[in-house]
Amino acid sequence: MEEVVVKVNNLKKQYKDVKAVDDVSFYVKKKEIVAILGPNGAGKTTTLEILEGLRKRDEGEIYYFGEKVDQIDSNIKEKIGVQLQSTVFFQNLTVIETLRAFAGLYQKSLEVEKVLTDFNLEEKKRSRISKLSGGQLQRLALATAVINDPEILFLDEPTTGLDPQARRNTWQIISNLRNSGKTIILTTHYMEEAEFLADRVYIFDQGKIIAEGSVSELVNSLGMNSIISFKINSNGNFDDISEKLFDEIDLKVSKNENFYRIETVDLENALLKIFEEARMKKFDISDMIIRKPNLEDVFLKLTGKRLRD
Ligand SMILES: Nc1ncnc2c1ncn2[C@@H]1O[C@H](COP(=O)(O)OP(=O)(O)OP(=O)(O)O)[C@@H](O)[C@H]1O
Numbered sequence: 001m002e003e004v005v006v007k008v009n010n011l012k013k014q015y016k017d018v019k020a021v022d023d024v025s026f027y028v029k030k031k032e033i034v035a036i037l038g039p040n041g042a043g044k045t046t047t048l049e050i051l052e053g054l055r056k057r058d059e060g061e062i063y064y065f066g067e068k069v070d071q072i073d074s075n076i077k078e079k080i081g082v083q084l085q086s087t088v089f090f091q092n093l094t095v096i097e098t099l100r101a102f103a104g105l106y107q108k109s110l111e112v113e114k115v116l117t118d119f120n121l122e123e124k125k126r127s128r129i130s131k132l133s134g135g136q137l138q139r140l141a142l143a144t145a146v147i148n149d150p151e152i153l154f155l156d157e158p159t160t161g162l163d164p165q166a167r168r169n170t171w172q173i174i175s176n177l178r179n180s181g182k183t184i185i186l187t188t189h190y191m192e193e194a195e196f197l198a199d200r201v202y203i204f205d206q207g208k209i210i211a212e213g214s215v216s217e218l219v220n221s222l223g224m225n226s227i228i229s230f231k232i233n234s235n236g237n238f239d240d241i242s243e244k245l246f247d248e249i250d251l252k253v254s255k256n257e258n259f260y261r262i263e264t265v266d267l268e269n270a271l272l273k274i275f276e277e278a279r280m281k282k283f284d285i286s287d288m289i290i291r292k293p294n295l296e297d298v299f300l301k302l303t304g305k306r307l308r309d
Helices: 044-051 095-103 112-118 134-146 164-179 191-197 215-220 238-246 267-281 295-303
Strands: 004-015 018-029 033-037 059-064 067-069 080-083 152-156 183-188 200-205 208-213 226-232 251-256 259-264 285-291
Touching (some): 004 044, 004 183, 018 044, 018 183, 018 208, 044 183, 095 112, 112 134, 134 152, 164 183, 164 191, 191 295, 200 215, 200 295, 208 295, 215 295, 259 267, 267 285
Parallel strands (some): 033 183, 033 200, 152 183
Antiparallel strands (some): 004 018, 004 059, 200 208, 226 259, 226 285
């Protein structure tokens, strides 16, 4: 079995009457990418920052490399890399000066020039921080997180605020980091990010872990193969017939005005029945989309809410 490098048991943290982290337990194995997925306020940042030694826990145990840890001391800080949700750099320093300053914080560090190349910042190395784009700043934040060549990387919402292209670039950088042997724990509220990157996902909501597994395990746990959605444009009432229409096949129908969402394990049969019924009752069906279930559906099923409003 792969070595467990981080383990947390029964972690708790309360702010006044908010239980930000409410009895959370999880583990991360060497070379895994683990995503902590959840909506705003779920307790993701608090959990990460406790592991990084930036916030104090109220209760719970933390293990690094199999050893129980009371304080996140400099020994551990040499072995972890941290990208905060928003990193504040000195606006008047250049990119290379900034990286050198971070390198100076550690006993060992990677060669600054090599890191600039790896993170595609070579051309910008003499630019001041104030002149960088959002994507460049994010790459610099990642570069500062790896400058000490850490074994474990904590990335707090590494692509929030980036455009789709910059987000994809960042995903590629994160995949490359994993392929080079790093263990990565990231938080995100983008289900696509967890789907693209994560070996395993912990879904957080209101300070608790509500589900755990690989993306395919989580999605398969829904027990549906397909989701069909469509619109009915006629005066007929699909509600009246949907029950008897679908009583032979296993599916779930929900409706929002005249938009229907049907979950099914038997796509072919469901489609046949929908169109047969539409022809018989003279329904006009439009805007049909057929898709595989995803992590958003898992979250919706568990909480009744969407990941992002
Ligand atoms: N320093 C603090 N003082 C008081 N309450 C806090 C503090 N930090 C976080 N909270 C509260 O604790 C809960 C969890 O916050 P946290 O930032 O960990 O969530 P999150 O999942 O990271 O959300 P986001 O995606 O918005 O960062 C929220 O209700 C938040 O308002």
